[in-house]
Amino acid sequence: MKAVFLDYSTVGPGLDTSPLTDLLPDLEIFDGTQDDQVRDRIRDAEFVFANKIRISDALFDAAPKLRFVGLTATGTDNIDLNSARRHGIAVCNVRGYCSPSVTEHVFGVLLMLAHNLHTYTAAVRGGAWQKSENFCMLTYPVRELSSMTMGIVGFGELGRSVANKAREFDMEVIVSARPGSNSVLEDRIAFDELLERSDVLSLHCPLTDSTQGLIGADELRRMKSSAILINTARGALIDSAALASALRDGDIAAAAIDVLPEEPPVNGNPLLDYSGDNLLVTPHIAWSTDRARQDSIIGLAANVEAFLKGEERNRVV
Numbered sequence: 384m385k386a387v388f389l390d391y392s393t394v395g396p397g398l399d400t401s402p403l404t405d406l407l408p409d410l411e412i413f414d415g416t417q418d419d420q421v422r423d424r425i426r427d428a429e430f431v432f433a434n435k436i437r438i439s440d441a442l443f444d445a446a447p448k449l450r451f452v453g454l455t456a457t458g459t460d461n462i463d464l465n466s467a468r469r470h471g472i473a474v475c476n477v478r479g480y481c482s483p484s485v486t487e488h489v490f491g492v493l494l495m496l497a498h499n500l501h502t503y504t505a506a507v508r509g510g511a512w513q514k515s516e517n518f519c520m521l522t523y524p525v526r527e528l529s530s531m532t533m534g535i536v537g538f539g540e541l542g543r544s545v546a547n548k549a550r551e552f553d554m555e556v557i558v559s560a561r562p563g564s565n566s567v568l569e570d571r572i573a574f575d576e577l578l579e580r581s582d583v584l585s586l587h588c589p590l591t592d593s594t595q596g597l598i599g600a601d602e603l604r605r606m607k608s609s610a611i612l613i614n615t616a617r618g619a620l621i622d623s624a625a626l627a628s629a630l631r632d633g634d635i636a637a638a639a640i641d642v643l644p645e646e647p648p649v650n651g652n653p654l655l656d657y658s659g660d661n662l663l664v665t666p667h668i669a670w671s672t673d674r675a676r677q678d679s680i681i682g683l684a685a686n687v688e689a690f691l692k693g694e695e696r697n698r699v700v
Contacts, residue, residue: 402684492639534581537588
C-alpha cells in the first residue's frame with residue numbers, strides 16, 4: 384500500500400513516526416511538497432497524509448487509487464471535502480491532541496498582558512527599576528484574572544478546555560451563540576452581548592464563510608476599552624487592519640495573535656507593522672508543544688488503523 388506524508392516538517396522535527404510506519408511500512412515521508420509537486424506524489428498513493436497541503440477536486444481526479452486522506456490537524460478547510468465524498472475517499476482529522484497546548488498558550492499570553500510582564504521586563508532592562516523611589520514599580524496596571532470575564536467564541540474541544548481553565552482562575556465564563564444565528568441556546572448568549580461583556584475574548588471557532596472577518600471595526604468598537612482579544616484559531620477571523628487601528632486608538636486594551644490570514648505572512652500584515660507594546664504576535668505556535676505534535680502522529684495512526692479494520696474514527700467524510 385503506497386502512502387505519502389506530504390509536509391512532515393509542519394509537525395516535525397524530532398517525532399517518532401513508528402506508529403505510522405508500523406502500519407504502512409512503505410510510507411514515504413517528505414518534509415515539504417510544493418503545489419506543483421502534489422499531483423505526482425499522490426498519483427499512485429492509497430494513503431495521503433498532510434497538515435496544510437491543499438487537495439482540490441482536480442488532484443482527487445489525478446489520484447485514482449487514493450482511499451484515505453489523513454490530516455494531522457483538526458481543521459479541514461484545505462481539503463475539498465465534497466470532492467472527496469464524490470470520489471469515495473475517506474478523510475479523517477485528529478481531535479483533542481493539542482487542547483492542553485493551546486490552553487496553556489491562551490493563559491500564558493493572557494497573564495503576560497494582564498500582569499504587564501513584558502512591559503515591566505522591558506522597563507527593568509531599560510534601567511527604570513534601578514531609579515525607582517520605592518522597592519517596587521507600579522508603573523503599569525496588574526489585573527487579576529478572577530476579576531475578569533472570559534468570553535469564548537467556538538465551544539468545541541478547545542473552547543471547553545479554555546473555559547475549564549478560566550474557571551480554575553475563578554473567572555466568569557460566557558459563551559457565544561453561533562455568530563449570525565437567530566437561535567440562542569440556554570447556556571449561550573448572543574454574540575453582540577458577549578462582545579460588550581467580555582474582559583477577555585478568546586476565539587476558537589472554525590473559519591467558514593459566516594466567520595470570515597468575524598471581528599472587524601464595528602465589533603472592536605463594541606468591546607470594552609479594557610478588553611484583551613486572543614486568537615489561536617484562524618487568522619482570517621479578524622480584520623488585521625481594523626485590529627491594528629483599534630489597538631492604536633485604544634478601542635481595546637491589548638491583543639495576542641497567534642495566527643494570520645496568510646501564513647507565513649510573506650506579503651506582510653498590518654499587525655506586523657504595529658509597534659505598540661499592547662500586541663503580542665506569535666508564529667502559529669499555540670498548538671505546538673512536543674507532546675501535542677507527537678499526539679497528532681499517534682492520533683493519525685489510530686485513524687489509519689481503524690480504517691484498515693473497516694471502522695470509522697474521526698471521519699469527516
